Amino acid sequence: MMNITDIRKPSFEVSPQFIDRWSPRSFLEKEVPDEVLYSVFEASRWAPSASNLQPWRFIIARTEEDREAFYSFIVPGNLVWCKSAPVLAVVLSQTTTERGPNAWHAFDAGTAWGYLALEANRKGLITHAMGGFDKEKARDVLHLPDEYEAHAVIAIGYQGEPEALPENLREREQPSNRRLLKESLFEGVFGKNTLDDH
Numbered sequence: 001m002m003n004i005t006d007i008r009k010p011s012f013e014v015s016p017q018f019i020d021r022w023s024p025r026s027f028l029e030k031e032v033p034d035e036v037l038y039s040v041f042e043a044s045r046w047a048p049s050a051s052n053l054q055p056w057r058f059i060i061a062r063t064e065e066d067r068e069a070f071y072s073f074i075v076p077g078n079l080v081w082c083k084s085a086p087v088l089a090v091v092l093s094q095t096t097t098e099r100g101p102n103a104w105h106a107f108d109a110g111t112a113w114g115y116l117a118l119e120a121n122r123k124g125l126i127t128h129a130m131g132g133f134d135k136e137k138a139r140d141v142l143h144l145p146d147e148y149e150a151h152a153v154i155a156i157g158y159q160g161e162p163e164a165l166p167e168n169l170r171e172r173e174q175p176s177n178r179r180l181l182k183e184s185l186f187e188g189v190f191g192k193n194t195l196d197d198h
Contacts, residue, residue, distance in 0.1 A: 007175050021121040022175035023128040026160035027084040031062075036123050037087060040156070043119030047112040050104035055093040056112040059142055062087050069141050074153055075132040080166055082130065085155035090138060091129075092150045109151055116154070126159045 008019045041058060049055070061070045070088045071079055082088065093109035095102060113129060120127045129152040138150050162173040182195035 004175050008177055011181050017118055017121060021117055024126045024159050024173060025081040025128060025169055026162055026164045026173055027081070027086070027126070027155060027157040028160045029084050029086065030158050031086050032125065032157060036125070037156070040116055040120045040123060040125065044112040044116040047108065047115045049108045049111075050102075051097075053094075053097060053102060053104075053108070055095075055102055055105040056109040057092050057094070057148065058089045059092070060087060060089045070153065073134045073137040073141055074130065075134070078130045078132045078153075081169060082128070082153075082155045084160065084164070085128075085157045087156040089154045089156060090142060090150050091152050091154060092144065092148045094147055095149050096147045105149070106151060113152065113154065120156060124158070125156060128155045129153070130155070 004020055004022070010019060037060075044056065044058070045054075047056070061067045067083075067088055070090070071083065074082060091109055091113050093102075093105040095105050117127045117129075131152055133150075133153050135150050138144070138153075142150075144150065162170045165173060180195075182193045185195060186192050187194050
């Protein structure tokens with residue numbers, strides 16, 4: 001088994017949960033118990049939210065029939081590996097409020113997904129969010145109201161072996177690294193950096 005810290009080295013001290021979480025593609029065909037699955041979504045419930053509107057929603061597919069419906073809008077390149085995942089979820093958010101458009105809906109939904117991903121990792125699960133899906137077909141299949149926007153399909157389950165993947169995906173089955181902090185963190189104005197080589 002790979003040692004994630006050989007690949008990912010933080011520049012400043014952070015909780016291991018941030019380094020350990022990554023997005024594998026190899027899933028075991030093993031059911032996730034209700035209490036484990038629901039605890040993952042419970043974590044997303046507590047994400048910060050602008051004006052406490054909590055615009056995010058999740059639609060999950062666990063039965064063969066529901067997963068087949070989800071397969072109809074997932075692109076073939078993702079279907080190759082995500083069909084092994086016991087749970088699929090679509091994360092969506094409400095784009096409007098009683099007062100008009102909610103400019104923060106996608107930001108908040110992304111935060112809820114982040115909370116979900118970290119709790120899933122803590123529970124021994126893996127998650128992989130996919131942007132490769134047909135949003136309009138998903139809207140039709142899932143009967144989404146007009147004021148909701150789908151953002152991603154998330155595969156949730158237990159990690160399998162890389163050898164279970166098609167050959168072209170096996171070499172990618174490892175955590176990715178991240179750019180240096182100084183490339184993302186500026187001070188005062190865009191592009192002004194006060195960090196060294198972190």
